[in-house]
Amino acid sequence: xxxxxxxxxxxxxxxxxxxxxxxxxxxxxxxxxxxxxxxxxxxxxxxxxxxxxxxxxxxxxxxxxxxxxxxxxxxxxxxxxxxxxxxxxxxxxxxxxxxxxxxxxxxxxxxxxxxxxxx
Amino acid sequence: xxxxxxxxxxxxxxxxxxxxxxxxxxxxxxxxxxxxxxxxxxxxxxxxxxxxxxxxxxxxxxxxxxxxxxxxxxxxxxxxxxxxxxxxxxxxxxxxxxxxxxxxxxxx
Numbered sequence: 001x002x003x004x005x006x007x008x009x010x011x012x013x014x015x016x017x018x019x020x021x022x023x024x025x026x027x028x029x030x031x032x033x034x035x036x037x038x039x040x041x042x043x044x045x046x047x048x049x050x051x052x053x054x055x056x057x058x059x060x061x062x063x064x065x066x067x068x069x070x071x072x073x074x075x076x077x078x079x080x081x082x083x084x085x086x087x088x089x090x091x092x093x094x095x096x097x098x099x100x101x102x103x104x105x106x107x108x109x110x111x112x113x114x115x116x117x118x119x
Numbered sequence: 120x121x122x123x124x125x126x127x128x129x130x131x132x133x134x135x136x137x138x139x140x141x142x143x144x145x146x147x148x149x150x151x152x153x154x155x156x157x158x159x160x161x162x163x164x165x166x167x168x169x170x171x172x173x174x175x176x177x178x179x180x181x182x183x184x185x186x187x188x189x190x191x192x193x194x195x196x197x198x199x200x201x202x203x204x205x206x207x208x209x210x211x212x213x214x215x216x217x218x219x220x221x222x223x224x225x226x227x
Contacts, residue, residue, distance in 0.1 A: 047218065104216065
């Protein structure tokens, strides 16, 4: 069965970096783009962007360029989100999600990774 | 940029019908998808392409889309349906996913 399993919660200080992993299984990794979605505490869902798992080309939403980097390790069917120069306002749950092939919706989601930025 | 507006909350008694609206400019020309998110859990797709259900989603969940409003309908509401619900479309003009503001469904 399709599974996306994310790395565990992180507590970081302002200015540090964090790398969240999203390990997939149960399907052909290179056939489905991986999207990233942020949810700040008590807030709604915010699309951050995606990475084409066939070409490795990322697409970032407005507001998620520069400090936010999407990457892949196709040998282990895993996608990564790296955030640098962390700020308190980056505190959120970050989800990876698979984009349904040929369509623009997210059919399977990871369990989420809480990133807390605090001094 | 494209905006999707949902009511902040909807309350419904068990066994009754809940209707959650999602407003957007000419949304009827877009394909609308709906996600359910229970507290502390990841979102789950409950309706895609306006009115289709993924495998495993009860028939009680249905969707419609016309004009400037899409609607998610939950029939015979159960306590387990209490959750936040988000609509979503693809904004092809700006090449981005757009989520609605979210609606908290409370089962009385």
